[in-house]
Amino acid sequence: MNIRILGGCLRVFSWGAVLVLTGSVLVLLGYLLVKGVPSLGRDLIFGQVNVLDALLLKKRVFDGLFPAIAGTLSVVLLSVGLAIPVGVCAGIYMSEFATVLQQRVFGLMFDILAGIPSIVIGLFGFSGAIFIHRYISNDFRPCLAVSVAALAFLVLPYITRTTQASMQGLSIQTRQAALALGATRVQNIFYVLLPQSFSGILSGIILAIGRCAEDTAVIMLTGVVATAGIPGSLLGSYEALPFYIYYISSQYTDAEELMSGYGAAIILLGVCAVLFILAFLIKRRLAGPAGPAPGRFHG
Amino acid sequence: MDKPVKIRVENLTFSYHQTPVFENVNLAFEAHAITAITGPSGRGKSTFLTVLNRLWESQPFAEMQGKVWILLDGQWVDIYGKTLSKPDLRRKVGMVFQTPNPLPMSIWKNMAFPLKLTGISDKSLIEEKISAALRQAFLWDEVKDRLHDSAFGLSGGQQQRLCIARALVSQPEILLLDEPTSSLDAGAASVIEDLLVRLKERCTLIVVSHYLDQVSRIADTALKLQARGFLQT
Amino acid sequence: MTRVFQKTARIVFFLSAAASAMAAALVFGFLLVFGFPLIGGGEFFSLLTRPWSPGQGLYGFLPMITGTAAISFLSIVFALPLSLGTVCFMGGLGPARISRLVDGFVRFMTGIPTVIYGFLGIFLLVPVVRTLFTSAGSGMCILSASLMLSLLVSPTMIIFFKDGFDSVDVRYIQAADALGADSVQRLIYVILPEAWPGIVTGIIMGLGRAMGDTLIALMIAGNAVHVPGSILDSARTLTSHIALVSASDYDSLAFKSIFACGLTLYVLNAFAVIAVRRLGGKRGPV
Numbered sequence: 127m128n129i130r131i132l133g134g135c136l137r138v139f140s141w142g143a144v145l146v147l148t149g150s151v152l153v154l155l156g157y158l159l160v161k162g163v164p165s166l167g168r169d170l171i172f173g174q175v176n177v178l179d180a181l182l183l184k185k186r187v188f189d190g191l192f193p194a195i196a197g198t199l200s201v202v203l204l205s206v207g208l209a210i211p212v213g214v215c216a217g218i219y220m221s222e223f224a225t226v227l228q229q230r231v232f233g234l235m236f237d238i239l240a241g242i243p244s245i246v247i248g249l250f251g252f253s254g255a256i257f258i259h260r261y262i263s264n265d266f267r268p269c270l271a272v273s274v275a276a277l278a279f280l281v282l283p284y285i286t287r288t289t290q291a292s293m294q295g296l297s298i299q300t301r302q303a304a305l306a307l308g309a310t311r312v313q314n315i316f317y318v319l320l321p322q323s324f325s326g327i328l329s330g331i332i333l334a335i336g337r338c339a340e341d342t343a344v345i346m347l348t349g350v351v352a353t354a355g356i357p358g359s360l361l362g363s364y365e366a367l368p369f370y371i372y373y374i375s376s377q378y379t380d381a382e383e384l385m386s387g388y389g390a391a392i393i394l395l396g397v398c399a400v401l402f403i404l405a406f407l408i409k410r411r412l413a414g415p416a417g418p419a420p421g422r423f424h425g
Numbered sequence: 426m427d428k429p430v431k432i433r434v435e436n437l438t439f440s441y442h443q444t445p446v447f448e449n450v451n452l453a454f455e456a457h458a459i460t461a462i463t464g465p466s467g468r469g470k471s472t473f474l475t476v477l478n479r480l481w482e483s484q485p486f487a488e489m490q491g492k493v494w495i496l497l498d499g500q501w502v503d504i505y506g507k508t509l510s511k512p513d514l515r516r517k518v519g520m521v522f523q524t525p526n527p528l529p530m531s532i533w534k535n536m537a538f539p540l541k542l543t544g545i546s547d548k549s550l551i552e553e554k555i556s557a558a559l560r561q562a563f564l565w566d567e568v569k570d571r572l573h574d575s576a577f578g579l580s581g582g583q584q585q586r587l588c589i590a591r592a593l594v595s596q597p598e599i600l601l602l603d604e605p606t607s608s609l610d611a612g613a614a615s616v617i618e619d620l621l622v623r624l625k626e627r628c629t630l631i632v633v634s635h636y637l638d639q640v641s642r643i644a645d646t647a648l649k650l651q652a653r654g655f656l657q658t
Numbered sequence: 659m660t661r662v663f664q665k666t667a668r669i670v671f672f673l674s675a676a677a678s679a680m681a682a683a684l685v686f687g688f689l690l691v692f693g694f695p696l697i698g699g700g701e702f703f704s705l706l707t708r709p710w711s712p713g714q715g716l717y718g719f720l721p722m723i724t725g726t727a728a729i730s731f732l733s734i735v736f737a738l739p740l741s742l743g744t745v746c747f748m749g750g751l752g753p754a755r756i757s758r759l760v761d762g763f764v765r766f767m768t769g770i771p772t773v774i775y776g777f778l779g780i781f782l783l784v785p786v787v788r789t790l791f792t793s794a795g796s797g798m799c800i801l802s803a804s805l806m807l808s809l810l811v812s813p814t815m816i817i818f819f820k821d822g823f824d825s826v827d828v829r830y831i832q833a834a835d836a837l838g839a840d841s842v843q844r845l846i847y848v849i850l851p852e853a854w855p856g857i858v859t860g861i862i863m864g865l866g867r868a869m870g871d872t873l874i875a876l877m878i879a880g881n882a883v884h885v886p887g888s889i890l891d892s893a894r895t896l897t898s899h900i901a902l903v904s905a906s907d908y909d910s911l912a913f914k915s916i917f918a919c920g921l922t923l924y925v926l927n928a929f930a931v932i933a934v935r936r937l938g939g940k941r942g943p944v
Contacts, residue, residue, distance in 0.1 A: 129544055133842030140751045143743020144760055147812055151767060154778045154809075161781075215674035223671060234935065235679035241927040242685060243870030245897045249920045250685045252903075253692045279685070282678050312667045333769075340771030343872040346901060368773045375777050375877060391774050402769040406762075480835055515838035522836075526829035528848065539837045541847065588833070595838065 158395070162388030170389040171195065186355050191390055196356050197364035201270065201345065202338045205277035210331060213282050217289025217327075218315060240283035248347035251276030255348065268349035271360040276344050281334040288330025292323035325408050332405040336398050342368040352377070367394045430496070431456035431599065431629040432477065437491035439469070439476060441484075446472055450655055452648070456496070459621060459630045461640040464650030470633045471523075473650070474601040477631070478518040479504065479511055497598065512542070519592030520601040524608045525584035527576035527591075532568050535576050535587060539595045554594055561627070562590035563620055582613025586620065593627075600624065602632045606639065618643050686924060693917025710883045717915040723922070724885045725893035729803050729875055730868035732889060736808035737864060741815035749823045749849060750841035761820075767813040776877030779806045784878055793890050798880035800889045806874045815864040822856010823849055855937045866930045870923065872897040896923050
C-alpha cells in the first residue's frame with residue numbers, strides 16, 4: 127500500500143531532519159565550548175589589571191574583554207532605553223486608538239522596518255552621521271550615539287508589535303471592567319490594560335535586548351572599533367563583544383588572541399541564552415501554569 | 426429484560442488537571458439501541474464519548490484509569506489493549522460532533538476519505554460504499570447531482586447528515602453523537618432524529634443531548650451525568 | 659486625571675506611532691538621497707547588470723546580486739528539507755515529549771548570534787570544506803556560507819511552518835482522527851493541504867533572513883568581487899559589500915554604489931513583506 131510506504135519514508139525523513147538540524151547545532155556549540163571554556167576566567171575579562179581597579183575605571187584594561195563588555199552593555203541599555211518609550215506608546219496607539227486604515231498603513235510600515243536587513247539600518251546610521259558631519263558639525267563622526275540611534279530603529283518594531291499584540295490579546299471582560307466603573311480610556315490603559323499586558327511586553331523587550339546585544343552589522347558601520355577602552359562619551363568610539371569576535375576571527379596574531387575570541391563567543395552566547403530563557407519563562411508564566419481551567423473542558 | 430450488551434465500562438475514572446471528571450463508573454450499553462446521555466453542561470458528557478474512541482488522548486493534562494470492553498465479532502475486546510489499533514477502533518466506533526465538521530473538500534472526497542485511509546482503491550467499490558452510506562443518511566437524493574461541489578455549500582443539517590454518512594462509510598458498529606442537533610434548526614433536527622432511530626438496526630448509538638424532549642422521543646435508555654457519576658433514569 | 663492629560667497622552671501615543679511608521683520611510687529616503695547620483699537618470703537598472711570594475715569607472719553590482727542570490731537560494735535548498743522534516747516531526751510524527759524539546763531548541767536557535775555562526779564557520783566548517791573539495795581553494799566559498807546560513811534560517815522557517823500547521827482548523831483534525839486517520843495520514847491528507855500559506859510564508863521569510871544576513875557571508879564566503887561560476891567559488895553578497903565599505907571619499911561613485919546595494923535590499927525586503935501580508939500570514943517578531 128502506497129500510503130504505508132510513503133508514511134514510513136516520511137517518518138524516517140522527519141527523524142533524520144531533526145537529528146541533522148539539532149545535531150549540527152549541538153556539534154557547533156559543543157566545539158565552541160570545548161575549545162573556549164579553558165580560556166574563561168578572570169584574565170579573559172580583566173587581563174592583568176586588578177578587578178576592582180578596572181571596575182572603578184582606575185586602570186585601563188588592554189588585554190581583556192572588559193571594555194568590549196562595557197561597550198555592549200552601554201549600547202544595549204541606551205538603545206533599548208530609547209526604543210522602549212516610543213515603541214510602547216506606538217503599540218498602545220496601534221492597539222487602542224488606530225483606525226482600520228491606520229492599522230493597515232502603520233502596520234505595513236512596521237513590518238517593512240522590522241524586515242530591513244540590519245546592515246542597511248547600519249548604512250542608514252552611517253549616512254546620518256555623514257549628514258551631520260557635512261551640514262552641522264565638522265567634528266562629528268560615527269560614534270556611540272549613532273549606534274544607539276540605529277539600534278533603536280532596529281528594535282523599535284519588535285517592541286511596538288509585542289506591545290500591540292499583548293494589549294489586543296486581553297479579554298473583553300478585562301477591557302470593560304474599569305470602563306464600567308467610569309474610567310476614561312486613558313485611565314483604563316494605565317490602570318488596567320498596561321499592567322495586565324506587562325509580562326507580554328516585558329518578554330518582547332528582553333528579546334529586543336538580545337537582538338541588540340548580538341547585532342554586529344549595525345554597529346560595524348556606526349562607530350564600533352577594535353580598541354577604544356571603556357566608552358567615555360556618547361560622541362566617542364567604543365568596543366563591543368560581537369564586533370570583537372568578528373575582528374579577532376580575521377585579525378588574530380597568536381593563539382592567545384584567538385582563545386580570547388572563543389571566550390568572547392561563549393560569553394555572548396551565554397548572554398543571549400540567558401535572555402532567551404528569561405523571555406521564555408515570563409511568557410510561560412503569562413500563559414498560566416497549566417492551560418485552561420478544568421471546568422472549561424468542553425461538553 | 427435481558428438485552429444483549431455491546432459496551433461495558435469498568436471502574437472508569439477520568440481526571441483532567443488532576444481533578445476527577447468521573448470516578449469509578451461502571452456501565453453497560455445495550456446493542457442496537459439508542460442510549461442518551463444527559464446532564465448539565467461542563468460535567469464531561471463529551472469527554473465520556475471520547476473515552477469510547479480514545480479521542481481524549483490528544484488532550485493534554487487528561488488521565489484515565491479503568492477498562493472499556495466492546496463486543497466485536499462475538500468477542501469482547503479491551504479497546505485500550507494491544508489487540509486493536511487506535512485507527513481500527515475509530516473505524517468501528519464512529520463519532521459525530523456538535524457542529525458539523527466536513528473537511529475542506531468536495532462532498533465526494535469527504536465520503537471517500539475514510540476509504541482512502543484504509544487504502545481501498547477499487548473505484549466501483551468506493552462508489553458503491555459511498556452511495557450506500559449517503560442513502561442510509563437520507564442524503565443521497567439531495568446531493569447526488571452535486572457530489573463534486575464543496576461540502577461547505579450544504580446547509581447545516583445536510584452537513585451534519587454528511588458527517589453521519591461519512592462515519593457510516595466504514596460500517597461502524599457503534600456511533601457516538603455529541604449533541605448532533607444543537608447547531609441545527611428544528612426541521613433539520615427532526616430529520617436527523619428520524620435518521621438516528623433508523624440507524625439502530627445497523628449500529629449501537631450513544632447520543633449526548635441536553636434536550637429532554639429529544640431524549641424522550643428517540644432514546645431507549647437515558648443516563649444522567651451527575652457530579653462524578655452516572656444515574657440511570 | 660484631567661482632560662488635558664487625556665488629550666496629551668493620546669497625542670503622544672499618536673506621535674510615537676506615526677514617528678515609528680515614518681522611520682521606515684526615513685531609512686528609504688536617506689538611501690535614495692545618498693545614492694542619488696548613481697541612481698538618478700535611469701541608471702539604476704543598468705547598474706544591476708554591470709560588472710564591478712572601479713578601474714574602468716564601472717560600479718555595477720551584478721557580482722553582488724548573483725552572490726546574494728546564489729548563497730541565499732542554496733541555503734534555502736539546504737534548510738527547506740530540514741525545516742519541513744522538523745515541522746512534520748513536531749506535527750505528529752515524533753513523540754510528543756521529544757517534539758516539545760525540539761520546539762524549545764528551535765526557538766533557542768533563533769537567539770544564537772549570527773557572528774558566532776560565522777566564527778565557528780571559519781574554524782570548523784571552512785577547514786572541512788577545504789579538505790573535502792580541493793577546488794574550493796581556501797574553503798571560503800558559497801557552499802560554506804550556505805551551509806552555515808541554512809542553520810540560521812531553519813528556525814525562522816520552522817516557526818512559520820508551525821504557525822501554518824497550528825492554524826489548521828481543529829475540527830478538521832478531529833474529523834480525521836475520529837475517522838481513524840493515523841498521524842501520517844492526518845499530516846498528508848488534512849494538515850499539509852491546509853497549511854500551505856504558512857509554508858510559502860516561511861520560505862519567503864527564510865529567504866529574507868538569508869538575504870539580509872551579513873556576518874556569515876562576510877566571514878566565510880570569501881568576498882571576491884566577481885560573478886561566481888560554481889558553488890565552490892568565493893562570492894560577495896550585497897550585505898558584505900556594504901559592510902566592506904572603506905572609501906574615505908564620500909563623493910566617489912564607489913562609495914555611492916553601496917547605497918544602491920542598500921536600496922536593492924530594502925526593496926526586496928519590502929516586496930517580501932507585502933507578499934507575506936497578501937498571504938494573510940501574520941508577521942511579527944519571531
